[in-house]
Structure formats: structure tokens, C-alpha cells
Amino acid sequence: MDSHQQVTILLVEDDPGHALLIEKNLRRANITNTIVKLDNGQKAVDFLFNDKGGFREPLLILLDLNLPVLDGYQVLKTIKNNERTKWIPVIVLTTTDNPHEVARCYEHGCNLYITKPVEYERFSEAIQALGLFFSVIKVPEKE
């Protein structure tokens, strides 16, 4: 578990309610990692490329698509087109289940696409399952 403790989760979500619900459920799944919450795409890009605010890689990114300033696709593209950041796993977590958008995200290199169900029980299950997934995922480390 030691190595997992070092992984920082970057949650890019403009809706503070959603952000809180995601965090609550992750914690409920015993995820104790640091969770950095950012409320627009530009902030996420700035965080990754300019000022990491004292956080060290490796990272895991939970990304919403409907974001102000820079939207989720732009953020995803920027991450996946950069040699240094393209290794970071990106999980798109959004409200729409439109097959076109799902396909578009995978095309841009997203590692996982999860829909936020309106029914809270299913939402809760999904996030907790994601937490379980974090406990087995191997995130690349960079010196």
C-alpha cells in the first residue's frame, strides 16, 4: 500500500457538489490519497505544466468534460500530446453517456470513461468501484 499512498488524485470538476460527492465516495472506499480539486480546465493545465503546488508525480486524473475556460477534451488532448504527461492515467467522469462522446474520449487517449448516474446508489457504487480499481492500478512513476 505504500507505493499507492504516494499517488495524488487530481479531480478536475467545476461542479463543487459533484466534486464533494466523488470525494466522499472515494473516502468511503478507503481511498486515503491526496485529492487535489480544480474547478476548470485551465487550472488543470497550469497545475500540470507550470506550478505543481508542491505535489509530486505520479498522478491520476479524474476529468469532467463540461469545464469552463478549457473543456475536458482540450485538457485530455494537452495531456496526451505531451511526452512527459501522456503516461498519466486519465479517467473521464461525466454526466453524458452519448456514444459519440465516449468514442471521442477514447480516441483522444482517455484510459477509462465513467458516467455519473443520477441514481445516487449507482453513482456511489461506481465511485467506490473506481476506488477499488485505484488499489490495484499500477501508475507509472517518474523520477
Add this chain to the structure above:
Amino acid sequence: MFRKELRESIRYKFLKDISVILLISTIVLTSVIALNEEKRFEYSLMTKGRSFASYIAKLSLDPLIMRDSIELDSLVNGANKDDEIAYTVIWDAQGNLITSQYASVNYMLPRIQTILSELSKDSEVPDIITAIKKKESIIELSVPIGVSDDTIGTVTIGLLEYKIHQQIASTILFVIALNLVVTFVLGSVLFIASRKTILDPISELGYAAERLAKGDLSTHVKIKAAGEVGRLVDSFNKMARDLEKTTVSKEYVDNIIKSMIDTLIVASPDGVIRTVNQAACELLGYREEELTGQPIKIIFPEDGAREFDEFVKYGLMKNTEYTYVTKDNRKIPVLLSSSVIYSSDATAQGIVCVAVDITEQKRAEATLKRSNEFSKTILDSMNDSITIINTSDYRIVAANRVFLNKFDLKEEEIIGKTCHEITHLRPDVCKSPDDPCPLLNTLETGNYSLVEHVHHVSHDKKHYFEVSTSPIKDAVGKVIQVVHVERDITERKKAEEQLKNYSEELEKINEEMKTFAYIVSHDLRAPLVNIKGFSDELGRSIKEFTPLLEKYREHVDEGEKQKTEELLKKDIPEALGFIGSSVIRMDSLISSILKLSRLGRNELKPELLRTEDVVQTLLESLIHQINMHKAEVTAGPLPNIIMDRTAAEQIFGNLLDNALKYLEPSRPGKIEVTAEQNAGESIFTIRDNGRGIAKEDTQKVFELFRRVGRQDVPGEGMGLTYVKTLVRRLGGRIWCESEPGVGSVFTFAIPAPAPVRVEK
């Protein structure tokens, strides 16, 4: 008949005579030669025999004196080797035979052998010679043996004549053969030589004379010949020519008159009909004897008769339109020529009238006039402006009413002007690509041509025209004129432009609507996640909070305790329950809107569908509902369609599902699927005997989330909206007819260019 003619023809006779003469000459010649030859051969044989005998006599002198019979035998035997000698014998002076039998007779010759074989073996030489002489014609020669007059013996040679006969026979054969060849060659040469000069001209003259005798006065012999035959031919031709010039038989003239197609009437100067021809009788309906001797005025109308008198006075009248009256009083238009015949002393002998019936011509003229008027009426009644233009010089030869009105010109102001100067106000011919000239196209291809033009109606006003030209061809297929049709399409152009704008605008709105529906449904969802999430979180919190509260409950009074109990166990969960169920409902509505907005974007894959199979499969999947409602579902013969399979399944599925859902439980359900093929459409009908829909609601059923009637059956109010959207997207339409308590009929029509057949 023919053979007899042949036997009597001059050529045959000539040939026969030549043959007979030549044959006789052959026989005579052959006989003379044969006789002459016989004598010659005989003479030469005897000469040969004599010299032979003399030779033997000379050689046998010494042996005879010595009586050396062996030597004599060998001499004789040597002589007998010749095949013309039958025997050679030597006698002494006393007439005793000196030579032996075997030496004397020529045993080598087969002819002699035959004779010997008939004699006895021991026959003497004289007997043998007698026997040979009897059988063969023999020339016998005897030559004395001796010195000067002292004869000591005789040599006798028997010469066979058969060789002479053979030679004569072969000579005669040769002469005959030679004669035949000479005869044939000579005969042919004679025949050919005489044919050109004598035989053909005479034969030709014979035939010509025959024709002449039959009355063919134009007979003329064309053969060129010299001498007597030439003179004969020339004389014959001259005679024939003279005969032709001078002789015109009455019958000949009658035939000419009879066979004339034109009518001929000859009248005497006092106006009595003398001669009429067959054509005149037929035209006027009289028999010949009914007309001859009658006054000519009976065949003219009353006023015409007076006019005719003037013609007679005038003497000559050419091709004048006139009228004849028939026996049954019909008037016939004729083209009449008449002429007065004068005798050598200038007195009128008669009037000849030749007339042609021109009824047909008159009728054709009338028809043509009507046809021209008809064409003009058609042209003038057209709303397009039409002109007829020469292809050679672009000049207008005719124009219809609309064209004239449009340019406010009179016909005479347009005829002869060029098309481009009238319609384009330009001196030169229209040029592509700005103003393609359809006339040039038609001239080039020989076919109809259609182009669009901008025409100047006046100096400052432009109009759009659709201009077509259709070829008018002459007898050999050359395009000499065109029918030039202009249709003002300015209004249509404007309408097309406007339609295009509307269509683009509509497309834009449609696209915005789709995006709008998508964004709205997406953005509406995000707050719902929060509402649901936090109300559930709130529920959890209360659950966690309840045991904590238990500690403080002892300190409060029963009333407050009761109240807290009620709040925690009933009011709060109830409120949270409502929030939760509303959110779920809201989410489902949003999902529906999303689904509809996506429907407009889905790609449709049209394929050939066996509609009956599609419906059957759907009915099998609905078997549970069908049984539950005890419904009877029938699907009639349905045409095959070309459609997206999923779309077809959803349309039929929703309509069938609805029909089943809203059946009246009090009576057995009955659902019918039928179809008909209309012009360009396949029309499908789903009829049920369910609860029905109020008349004012038959439109509303297709609206989104709108549910009409009793709300006792679960549903979203989406199905029919969905169906309607699909049908519209397929270019079709859907409508509903219904009567409450009786049943509903849902009908949809989708475009189908032709009935589609599926190969089995």
C-alpha cells in the same frame, strides 16, 4: 411449236445444208482415196514379190544344177520369214517340187498355222497351197530359174494380200477423221462468217417485219450490214419510218382517247357532243351513248353555259377552274382547257374540252387551310412565347400572340427580323457560355435543346427565360427551321431562390435545436446528480444522526419526543423519497429528450425488407401481451419496402405495442395490419378495436410527453412522438383516426417509387 419454228429458221437450214454437202464430199473423197490406195499397195506388193522371187531364182541357179535340196530349202526358208509371203516353192523344169514341205510354207504366220491345223498331217505341198488359196486372197508370182533362155526350174511365191486391206482400212479411217475435222472447222467458220453478215440481219428483219405487221410502227432494225443485206435493212427501216409517219390508225387514236385519265369531250361548233372518253363518262355518271348527240350545255351549270359560249368565241382556254354538272346534279370542280378546231379554210370544226377533276385538290386545300388555322390557334393559345426561326439567317418567320404581346409589336414588325435583335437587342448571334444559343445546339445535334437565358424585355428590364428549340426538318432531314419556345421563369427562379434560403435557414434551426436539446439535457443532468446525491447523503446523515439523538431524547418531554420521532421516521424520509422519485422522473424525461435529439442524427441504412417477416417477428415478441389481452392479430399481405430495419421495427413495434396496451378489457381484442400501394407510396394501417381516442386528441397523441385519456396504463408519452419523428425522417407521414369506445386507426405512408419485389 418452238421446235417447228427452230426447224424452219434460216440458221437451222443453213447449218443442215452445210452438213449434208460436207458429208457427201467426205464419202466421195474417201472412196476415191481408197480405190487409188488399193492399186498403189497392190503394185508395191507385186514389185516387192517379183524382186524377191528374182533374187531367189538367181541364188537358186547353182544349187538347182547341183540338185542341192538342202541349200534350196534354206533359201526358201529364208524367204518365208517375211510376213507377207505365204509360201515359196522351187520347181524343176519337169515341174517336180524340189523344196521340202516345211521349208516351202511360212509356218511362222498364225494365219497359215490356222489353215494347216485344218489339214491332215501328211498333206502334200500342192494341197496345202490350194487350201491357202481357198482361204486367203493370194497373189501368186512365178519367176523362171536359168541362164538366158535356158530354163531349169521355176520359183513360185504366194503373196498375202491381207496387209493391203489393213493399210487401206487405216488410210480410209484417217481420211474420214481428217475430213470430219476439216468439215467441222470449215462448217463453223462458214456459219460464224455468215451469221453476222447474212443470218442475223435476215432473222432480225424477219422478226421486225412480224412486229410491223402486228402494228408496231416504231419498229426499226438496228443491224449494220453491207451489200445486198445492208440495202435490205436500210430499205426496211425506211419503209417502217415512212409507215410510222404516215399511218395512224383509228383504233390507235381511240385507244389514246380511251386511256386518257383526263376527261375529253369533243363537240361540234353548234354545241352538240360528238365524242366523249371513258374518263368523262365515269366522272359525269353517263353512259357514252347518253352523252353523244346531246347539247354540251347539259354538263354545265346555267350560268356556266353562257360563259362557255364566250370561251368558244375566244377560241382557246387554258387551265381555268370551272364546274361540271353530273347526271345526278352534283357539281364537280374541274380544271378545264378547251380549244376550237379549225379546218384548212379556217371554219370551226369543233370544240375540244379536256378537264381534270380537282375535287381532291380542293379538299386538300381546305384541309390545309383548316390545319394552318388550327396550328395558329394552338400556338396563340399557348402561354409561352413561340416563334419559328430560320436556321440559315436567324430570321423569324412566325410568332404567336404571347410573343407579340410581350414585345408589344405587330406580326409584320417581327417577321424577317433576327431573333437576337428582338430578344437580346444585339446585332450578333448569342454566344456561350453567357447566352448559349439553343438554335445552334439543335442545328448541330438535330435534336431538341433547352437552355436558360437572360432576355431584355425592354432596355432596363431583365427576365429569366427557359428557352427551347425543336427542329423542323426538310425532306432529307436537314434542320431548316426551329420552333423556339420561351418560358418566363423569373417567378420560378425567385421562388427557387427563396426556397433555398428557407431550406438553409430551416437546416440551421434544426441543427441548433439538436444542439440545444443535447446541451439542455446534458446540463440539466448535472444538478440532478447533486440533488439526488445530497438528498441521499442527507438520508445517510439522518440515519447516522438518529442514534446520536437517542441520548438526548430522555431529556425532552413526550410531545417533543413524539414530534422528533415523526420528523425522523416519517416526514424527512418522505420528503427525501419525493425528491428522489422526482429526480428519477426528471432524469427519465431528460433521457427521452436526448433519445429524440439523437434520432435526428442516427445514420439510416435503407435495405430491402420483407415487411411481412418484420411484422411477424414483432408479433412473436409480443406474444405475452397478445395472450394477456386475448387479442386476435391479423397481418394482411404487406408490400416489401426499402427502409432502415431498426426504424421499421420501431415504427411497427410502437404502434402494435400501443394497440395492445390500450385494448378494451371488456371485449376480445382485434388488431389488423393492412397495407396498400399508392402512387409512389406504401401505406400501412394498424387498426384496433380498443378504447379509442377523443377526436380533439388525435393530433395530441403525437406530441412529446403528452398522454391522453385515462392514465391507467404505464408509459412515458414518448412512443408516438418517436414514431412520428422516424416516419418524418423517412420522408413519410403518419396520422390517426379514432372513435372513443370503438377503436383507433393509425396509418403511415412512406415513399416507395415502385412495388418492391424480394426474390425468394
